[in-house]
Amino acid sequence: MSFFSTLLLVTNGFFHRYLQLCREDVFRRYSSKGNTTIAISFNIAVLLAVLVAIYVTVWPSAHFKELVRTIEFFGLDLGRTSFIGFSIKHSITPMNMALIFNVMVLTGILLWIDILCAGSINAQLRSSAFSNKLRSLQRQMFILLLLQAAAPIIFLQIPYAIAIFYLFTGHSTTPFISVIIGVLLALHPLIDPMLVLAFVKDYRIYILSKLNIRKSPKLILAKNNKIVADEIPKVYIGPITAISS
Template sequence: MHIVTAYSAAIFVASTLAALFNTLLIYLYYRCPLKYIKGYKYFFLLTAVQDLLASICIHLTAPRIAAQNSYLVYVATGPIYTEPYADYIMLIFFLMMSSSIIILTNSFAYRYVQLCLPKFSYIYDSWRWITAMIAANLFIFLNFLFIIAGTTVPNDTFKKQVYDEDLFELGSFTKKSFVGLSMKYSINGITIPVLADCVVIMSLISILGVFFAISIQRKLQQASLSERTRRLQQQLFQMLLLQVGP
């Protein structure tokens, strides 16, 4: 039985508003297409769809974080909280969060090329380059999928440890689904290289994102740009920074 708490109620309201807002953005995308810098519209749409899916996952499971005795887990406390459905939904949620990093980095890269390296902007009109970029992004996405599925799904021993401690007074905790990491049961000879790979990829993506952002900001401060171009680019840059916030 699902028990409504203040936490789950707050999550319900926030995720519902987020889902409605992103649905509105997708509607506006089709009703009011971008007149300038048309290539960016695809990143805008991907971000809205990714945020919508993440909001739906949060709405359905209301994941609650818990950390104790060398493990960290996300427990499903929403309307869908039992295995295996809650497991799948929370894994999709983590995958959406990981994909948001990929989408934002690509958005910054696109703005960086268009503004700082305009002579290379042809790569976004070449199917050969587009195919190569899709393949690279798909590789990173599948890498995240393998990392999430291979390290966060608990085994029976891990489940028993968490269920025995009954962290929350939510009633029938042993029936609630969860995903997470345990230093005792999740770390082994297979998962260590996987987690190390995750750290390397996340670090590289973060460094690239910071580099692109700093380069774009410096370019916008130069006097060589026209007032109209600078204003448009600043608006796009501010929207990118706003997307980074959540």
């Protein structure tokens, strides 16, 4: 679920950037509160569909939990252990297969959108007559999107694939490999905000100012523009003599 939600957020970022750079007319036409609400509702519906698929297909049933409690395993209380997954023998039903296929199709569609949007954005940045500063900024944001898309693969999918490989091949992991897999999985929630802070200067300055590591730009500007009363030049006016005619 963590991988799919991250993939959905990255797809939204690619599609939003694609509309801004490649389809500016469409972006202006549909940039309203109503269309934003529709987009948010669509994202929620997709997440709910995946949650339903996970709950129906891989969540342990009551019968399975009762069966596990009857099994005795030395040094491990199976009754208090978490289980998730599906059994090829007992869990493969037409409904479960349809739900799993639906999740696979949704994942494929999101990846296809990411690839198309990334290609269009890259082509637009190469061909459009942007100023050097604007082109540099847009390319920086494009690199940020690519890194955000790569983060779930590096920190979720690769460690998960390694763990599955060791599980189904019967090989034993070393303590070092187990620690690396655990660290990579735990680091994923931290990586995305760190990428944003590294690439977006305004966010970085705001966070540093809130942590009192760096002064806020507003305070610096106010301090530089402060008027000191003692430094105001004084103008002396001499005595005025009234002349009567």
